[in-house]
Amino acid sequence: MGPKRRSQRNLCDGEDVVVKRARIEESGWTGVNERTFIAVKPDGVQRRLVGEIVRRFERKGFKLVGLKLMQASEELLREHYSELRSKPFFRGLIAYMSSGPIVATVWQGLDVVKTARKMLGETNPADSLPGTVRGDYCVEVGRNVIHGSDSVVSAQREISLWFRQNELQSWEDNCSHWIYN
Numbered sequence: 001m002g003p004k005r006r007s008q009r010n011l012c013d014g015e016d017v018v019v020k021r022a023r024i025e026e027s028g029w030t031g032v033n034e035r036t037f038i039a040v041k042p043d044g045v046q047r048r049l050v051g052e053i054v055r056r057f058e059r060k061g062f063k064l065v066g067l068k069l070m071q072a073s074e075e076l077l078r079e080h081y082s083e084l085r086s087k088p089f090f091r092g093l094i095a096y097m098s099s100g101p102i103v104a105t106v107w108q109g110l111d112v113v114k115t116a117r118k119m120l121g122e123t124n125p126a127d128s129l130p131g132t133v134r135g136d137y138c139v140e141v142g143r144n145v146i147h148g149s150d151s152v153v154s155a156q157r158e159i160s161l162w163f164r165q166n167e168l169q170s171w172e173d174n175c176s177h178w179i180y181n
Contacts, residue, residue, distance in 0.1 A: 030152075031110060032108075032109060032110045032176070032180055033108060034108065034109065034110065034111065034112050034113060034152060034155075035065065035106055035107065035108045035112065035155055035156075035159060036106070036107050036112045036113045036116050036148060036149045036152075036155040037104070037105070037106055037147075037148070037149045037154075037155050037158035037159045037162060038053075038057070038104075038105045038106075038107060038116060038120075038146065038147065038148050038149075039102050039103065039104050039105070039146065039147040039148075039162070040053055040102065040103040040105075040145065040146055041096075041097065041102060041143075041144070041145055041146060041147060042096065042097065042099050042100030042101065042102060043096075043143045043144075043145055044103075044137075044145035044146055045069075045100060045101050045102065045103055046100060047137070047145070049133075049137055049145060050103050053133060053145075053146065054067075054105070056119060056133070057105075057107050057116070057119070060109075060115070060119065061109060061175070061179040062107040062108065062109040062112055062115075062116075063107065063108045063109055063171075063173050063176075064105065064106075064107060064108075065106050065107070065108045065168050065169050065170070065171075066104070066105060066106030066159070066163050066167055066168045066169065067103065067104070067105045067106075068103070068104050068163075068167065069101050069102075069103050070101065070102055070103075070104060071098070071100075071101055071102070072097060072098060072102050073098070074094055074098055076161060076162070077093075077094050077097045077098055078094060079161055080158065080161055080162075081093060081094070081097075092142075096142070096143075104162045104163070106159055106163060106168060109179075110180065113148075113149055113150075113151060113152050113154075113155050116148045116149070117148055117150060118132070119132060119133060119148075120132060120133050120134055120146055120148045121133055121134035121135045121138075122134065123141060123144060124141050124144075125138030125139055125140060125141065125144055126140075133145060133146050134146070
């Protein structure tokens, strides 16, 4: 059985068009090919932290394979945060996340999910160490600048929600031999 693909049907001038989403069970998403989803939230974009965040991931040695600035629809956000729908803060979260542009990114590299979570810091900025994104730039949970996938499975699901397959790039990183043994 080949890789599973998510698709979404759109009507375009009376034609039924299939939009292919990123494959969520693509082989090779382990080791140096592991991928994660990182989103700079509206407060991070408004505060002009996108370049700093991208710089941190590039300097760590991770490879950028997807990036876009977008206004997320409420439908996309409800699906992305579906596991939180019973929480009292859900409506406020959706309103906040749809209040401005988001920079959605996909990063690739060895243990990128686990490492990215450490780079971001704790969800509550008060618990985040200096040197982490949230430790350096955030004060309260409701404006914590950034989202990062919490597992490889979550990363695969989130990437497939935010990116189409043709929006993810596969390219040769000439520095990889200086990063990986």
